[in-house]
Amino acid sequence: xxxxxxxxxxxxxxxxxxxxxxxxxxxxxxxxxxxxxxxxxxxxxxxxxxxxxxxxxxxxxxxxxxxxxxxxxxxxxxxxxxxxxxxxxxxxxxxxxxxxxxxxxxxxxxxxxxxxxxxxxxxxxxxxxxxxxxxxxxxxxxxxxxxxxxxxxxxxxxxxxxxxxxxxxxxxxxxxxxxxxxxxxxxxxxxxxxxxxxxxxxxxxxxxxxxxxxxxxxxxxxxxxxxxxxxxxxxxxxxxxxxxxxxxxxxxxxxxxxxxxxxxxxxxxxxxxxxxxxxxxxxxxxxxxxxxxxxxxxxxxxxxxxxxxxxxxxxxxxxxxxxxxxxxxxxxxxxxxxxxxxxxxxxxxxxxxxxxxxxxxxxxxxxxxxxxxxxxxxxxxxxxxxxxxxxxxxxxxxxxxxxxxxxxxxxxxxxxxxxxxxxxxxxxxxxxxxxxxxxxxxxxxxxxxxxxxxxxxx
Numbered sequence: 337x338x339x340x341x342x343x344x345x346x347x348x349x350x351x352x353x354x355x356x357x358x359x360x361x362x363x364x365x366x367x368x369x370x371x372x373x374x375x376x377x378x379x380x381x382x383x384x385x386x387x388x389x390x391x392x393x394x395x396x397x398x399x400x401x402x403x404x405x406x407x408x409x410x411x412x413x414x415x416x417x418x419x420x421x422x423x424x425x426x427x428x429x430x431x432x433x434x435x436x437x438x439x440x441x442x443x444x445x446x447x448x449x450x451x452x453x454x455x456x457x458x459x460x461x462x463x464x465x466x467x468x469x470x471x472x473x474x475x476x477x478x479x480x481x482x483x484x485x486x487x488x489x490x491x492x493x494x495x496x497x498x499x500x501x502x503x504x505x506x507x508x509x510x511x512x513x514x515x516x517x518x519x520x521x522x523x524x525x526x527x528x529x530x531x532x533x534x535x536x537x538x539x540x541x542x543x544x545x546x547x548x549x550x551x552x553x554x555x556x557x558x559x560x561x562x563x564x565x566x567x568x569x570x571x572x573x574x575x576x577x578x579x580x581x582x583x584x585x586x587x588x589x590x591x592x593x594x595x596x597x598x599x600x601x602x603x604x605x606x607x608x609x610x611x612x613x614x615x616x617x618x619x620x621x622x623x624x625x626x627x628x629x630x631x632x633x634x635x636x637x638x639x640x641x642x643x644x645x646x647x648x649x650x651x652x653x654x655x656x657x658x659x660x661x662x663x664x665x666x667x668x669x670x671x672x673x674x675x676x677x678x679x680x681x682x683x684x685x686x687x688x689x690x691x692x693x694x695x696x697x698x699x700x701x702x703x704x705x706x707x708x709x710x711x712x713x714x715x716x717x718x719x720x721x722x723x724x725x726x727x728x729x730x731x732x733x734x735x736x737x738x739x740x741x742x743x744x745x746x747x748x749x750x751x752x753x754x755x756x757x758x759x760x761x762x763x764x765x766x767x768x769x770x771x772x773x774x775x776x777x778x779x780x781x782x783x784x785x786x787x788x789x790x791x792x793x794x
Contacts, residue, residue, distance in 0.1 A: 388400065388403050388404070388407070388500050389791055389792045389794075390786040390791055390792040390793075391403060391500070391504070392792075393600035393601065393782075393792070394504075394597045394598075394600060395597065395598070396593075396597045398507075398592070398593060399503075399504060399507050399597070402503050402507055402578075402582060403499075403500045403503045403504065405582050405583070406499055406500070406503045406581050406582050406583065407496060407499065407500065409582060409583030409584075410499055410581060410582075410583055411583070412495065412499070413492075413495055413496060413499055416491060416492045416495040417492055419488050419491065419492075420485070420488040420489055420491070420492050422488075423481075423484050423485040423487075423488035423489075424485050424488075426481050426484065426485070427478070427481040427482050427484070427485045429481070430474075430477050430478040430480070430481035430482075470640070470641070470642075471637045471640045472633075472637065473633075473634050473637035473638060473640070473642075474634075476630045476631070476633045476634035476637065477630070477631075477634050479626075479627075479630045480626075480627040480628075480630035480631045480634065481627075483623045483624070483626040483627035483630060484623070484624070484627045486619075486623040486626075487619075487620045487621075487623035487624045487627065488620075490616045490617070490619040490620035490623060491616070491617075491620050493616035493619075494615075494616035494617045494620060497616060497787065497790065497791070498787070499581065501783050501784075501786065501787045502581055503578070503581050503582070504783050505780055505783055506574065506577050506578035506581055507578060507592060508596070508776055508779050508780055508783075509574045509577070509578075509776065510571070510574040510575055510578050510590075510592045511592055511593055511594065511595065511596055511776075512574075512596070512772055512773065512775075512776040513567065513570050513571035513573075513574040513575075514571060514592065514593075514594040515594060515595070515596075515772050516567045516570065516571070516769060516772055517564070517567045517568055517571050518594065519567075519765070519768055519769060519772065520560065520563045520564040520566075520567045520769075521564055523560050523563070523761075523765045524557070524560035524561055524563070524564050526761070527553075527556050527557045527560045527761070528557050528560075530553060530556075530744075530757070530761075531550075531553040531554055531556070531557050534549060534550060534553045534754070535550055535553075538550050549754040552754060552755075552758060553754065553758075556758055556761070575590050575592075578590060578592070596775050596776065596779060597779070599778060599779060599782065600782055603716065603719065603785065603793070604793055607789070607793060609709070611789050611790065611791075611793075612705070612708045612709065612712065612789065612790065614790045614791065615708055615788075615789070615790035616790060617704060617708075618701075618704050618705060618708055618790075621697070621700060621701040621704045621705075622701060624697050624700075624701075625694070625697045625698055625701050628690065628693050628694035628697045628698075629694055631690045631693070631694070632687070632690040632691055632694050634690075635683070635686045635687040635689075635690040636687055638683045638686065638687075639683055708788065711784070711787075711788035712785065712788040712789060714784075714788075715781055715782075715784045715785035715788050716785065718781045718784075719778070719781055719782065719785065722774065722777055722778040722781055723778065725774050725777075725778075726771070726774045726775055726778055729767060729770055729771040729774050730771060732767045732770075732771075733764070733767040733768050733770075733771045736760065736763045736764040736766075736767040736768075737764050737768075739760045739763070739764070740757075740760040740761050740763075740764040742760075743756050743757040743759075743760040743761075744757060
């Protein structure tokens, strides 16, 4: 079941190659160099998976409804969407640097008092300014902004996927909490009934019933009551956590199912490692590398001469009515080549800074890829052990319940001891509670696997 058995080494090499290629290749759309492309046998591409497609594996309408509600109402997701809009606007701003800047002007004046003949003057026209992108510096800046916007889009996809996973986790935690409360309440009832029966035997003076037995039984009831209160508190905490994700807090009216859904089907064998390339966080790291590479290129080109065109067209006249007459029209255009000579090391420092930022992002990209592989492998390995743990606890809980029934029968027939009954009841309660936790952990781990893979298995 381990997808990394045959593909881990080439996949890790691919991750390192991607980091270097993304940060040093010409800026633009994040395409992989041929040497680092996934093998043709890997069917999955680098497209991000849908944030909710994997929910279908649980076959539960309530869970799907909760996730969709959270995607529509969660404030953190709204903040991520706003960051994407900001990045998109910066892309448009960066694109305007490559276009001419045209401004209109109009002025009116009058000679100062005291002159021989006071006169009016009027001026109107257009001013044009345009930097010709000889070396592609402005193009680099725009492509850096585009990559930043793509990274923001990937961040939004990652936030959606993470939110969907957190809602599913919270939903499962609430389902477990409901079952733990029901179990604790049932156990308290059993202990209370047993204590009442024991007290009746003690009152009637039946043999083998002592004051110590009665005290131990009452103590067991008190412990059961404390457990009920603790489980109830945990349920309310789980409910508030889920309400917050859904945007419902503090309504306090959320209800959820009181059983676990069936565990989704077994993980398919032979999942391709290229599935990890669609992970939104890995994609975001790749786009940030591209943006850093473009900024390095732009900083290096700042040492080259810059060509700027300036022009103006307009008219000047002492008579406002004549300002637009053909004989008053004036026009001119000029070109200037500016070569940096002395800037106290500012451009050099900018290149060094951009290169350092690029190197940091390249290292972070490699780290993100390695973490992705580790998270998938951890989830796959954990599922094997959790399945075995659940199976063992199911057997333990069944045996403990049977032992409890036998001890209770012996006590009723005056053949067993209270100590034996109390111990079997404690073991039965503990094993049933542990089974609930293990089942929840198994389902939670499957969610971790979907999250690690960036979506469903297809």
